[in-house]
Amino acid sequence: MLSAYNIIAKKRDGHELSEEEIKWFIAGLTEGRIGNYQMTALLMAIYLNGFNTKETAYLTDAMLYSGETLHFEANHVVDKHSTGGVGDKASFILAPLAQACGVNVPMIAGRGLGHTGGTVDKVEAIEGFKTTLNLKEFKEMLEAHGLVLIGQTGEIAPADKIIYGLRDVTATVDSIPLITASIMSKKLAEGAQGIVMDIKVGSGAFMKSKAQARKLAKSIRQTGLRFDRNMMTVLSDMNQPLGNAVGNSLEIIESIETLKGNGPKDLTDLSVHLAGGMVFLAGLAKTHAAGIRKAKEALKSGAGLQSFKEMIERQGGNSKVVEDYGILPQASHHHVVAAPRAGFITKMDATRIGQHCVSLGGGRNKAEDKIDFGVGFTFHKKIGSKVKEGEPIVTIHHNENQKELAQKITDELLQKDIKLGRQKPAKIAPLIYETETSWS
Ligand code: URA
Numbered sequence: 001m002l003s004a005y006n007i008i009a010k011k012r013d014g015h016e017l018s019e020e021e022i023k024w025f026i027a028g029l030t031e032g033r034i035g036n037y038q039m040t041a042l043l044m045a046i047y048l049n050g051f052n053t054k055e056t057a058y059l060t061d062a063m064l065y066s067g068e069t070l071h072f073e074a075n076h077v078v079d080k081h082s083t084g085g086v087g088d089k090a091s092f093i094l095a096p097l098a099q100a101c102g103v104n105v106p107m108i109a110g111r112g113l114g115h116t117g118g119t120v121d122k123v124e125a126i127e128g129f130k131t132t133l134n135l136k137e138f139k140e141m142l143e144a145h146g147l148v149l150i151g152q153t154g155e156i157a158p159a160d161k162i163i164y165g166l167r168d169v170t171a172t173v174d175s176i177p178l179i180t181a182s183i184m185s186k187k188l189a190e191g192a193q194g195i196v197m198d199i200k201v202g203s204g205a206f207m208k209s210k211a212q213a214r215k216l217a218k219s220i221r222q223t224g225l226r227f228d229r230n231m232m233t234v235l236s237d238m239n240q241p242l243g244n245a246v247g248n249s250l251e252i253i254e255s256i257e258t259l260k261g262n263g264p265k266d267l268t269d270l271s272v273h274l275a276g277g278m279v280f281l282a283g284l285a286k287t288h289a290a291g292i293r294k295a296k297e298a299l300k301s302g303a304g305l306q307s308f309k310e311m312i313e314r315q316g317g318n319s320k321v322v323e324d325y326g327i328l329p330q331a332s333h334h335h336v337v338a339a340p341r342a343g344f345i346t347k348m349d350a351t352r353i354g355q356h357c358v359s360l361g362g363g364r365n366k367a368e369d370k371i372d373f374g375v376g377f378t379f380h381k382k383i384g385s386k387v388k389e390g391e392p393i394v395t396i397h398h399n400e401n402q403k404e405l406a407q408k409i410t411d412e413l414l415q416k417d418i419k420l421g422r423q424k425p426a427k428i429a430p431l432i433y434e435t436e437t438s439w440s
Helices: 004-012 019-031 036-049 053-064 091-100 119-123 135-145 158-168 176-189 210-226 248-259 265-281 288-301 303-314 350-360 400-417
Strands: 078-082 105-109 147-151 194-201 230-237 333-338 343-348 376-379 392-398 418-421 432-438
Touching (some): 004 019, 019 036, 036 158, 053 158, 053 176, 078 176, 078 265, 091 119, 091 248, 091 265, 091 288, 105 119, 135 147, 135 303, 158 176, 230 265, 248 265, 248 303, 248 376, 265 288, 265 432, 288 303, 333 400, 350 376, 350 392, 350 400, 392 400
Parallel strands (some): 078 194, 105 147, 194 230
Antiparallel strands (some): 230 432, 333 392, 343 418
16 A cells, blocks of 8 residues: 555665655655645655656656646747746747747746746736747647747646645755756646756856756756757856846846947857757757857847847737837836956956846735836946946846935945956856756
């Protein structure tokens, strides 16, 4: 007889769980037979004693089939997912670029989590943009147009929703098997034949070291292969925000500027790298390099921008935003943080910057908090930049009643979060550490 008690005890004592035990437990959680307190105990046992590749695959499978799964008639269906970062708006650039190259992109994205922003929150800065299509509408739109972007629905991997909520409050988020099963159950349910996974590494990411990120990449690729998916993992830097903008409206503007060819180099390079990976996995280019060339052409010709504009129109958003940023919510005040002395930027703590954005209202402290789309930061410098005394480092976008908060953030940025050194840092982290592809 299976029992929650025995399964928890078995993992607590470091033994391998069987497929039957894992599936029985997750089914019990979803059906309400197993309590959150028992799930939490098992999560901590997994966190401490780990899961091997087989157990991770069984957990993924159990979470995947806790809800609906999609199957597309269309070919070349490839999605991308990021493990979460600060200023990471690459999806708005790479998804239209990939679609313009012939990839079908079914994107089910997340909301902000902790200090990291969420694609769904950002796109909702565009008036009218609907992120709540049901799965039938989602599938029809993908098959007719090749690009659709929605938020998590209760129909996809409902077990993850419960488990994620428990992990978030029980210090069990940063576990490689649990992250793998959480991300992959949702991505596999979406029906994509290929998945490009951008695994963020550094101070602003869940994975702080390259070694940890590499392990997560391997676990994600192995799990994808078990489910016959073509997989690409990219380890990319999150020791500072990606691009120059942090905050919802500001990130939409930066994404559109990037699609117009005026984007910051890091954001442009990463978006094209990932879009090229999607083109390659979709079988529309012989090599990743050839995929990147196609993505660059779609950027240069404006096809990516057109694709983004059409997606906004289809999903009910005001596509005039592409020409007129004035229709986006904006903060009323701008506070410039200037360099107190000359030097070089040696550190920009991405986690702290993300937390400051949340404190301005650009993210949530509680699930029911409303987002203020207009607030955020525009950075004028990156790590390694030379600055003169008095030169702007960052502009804080805030509201009338947040003058004191803006001053407090300024003090913290200058005292702790942004470091100025006399010398240019000897080593600056590369934007992309490594890329691995596995074919099913
Ligand atoms: N994103 C997810 O969806 N799940 C995790 O566990 C971590 C990041």
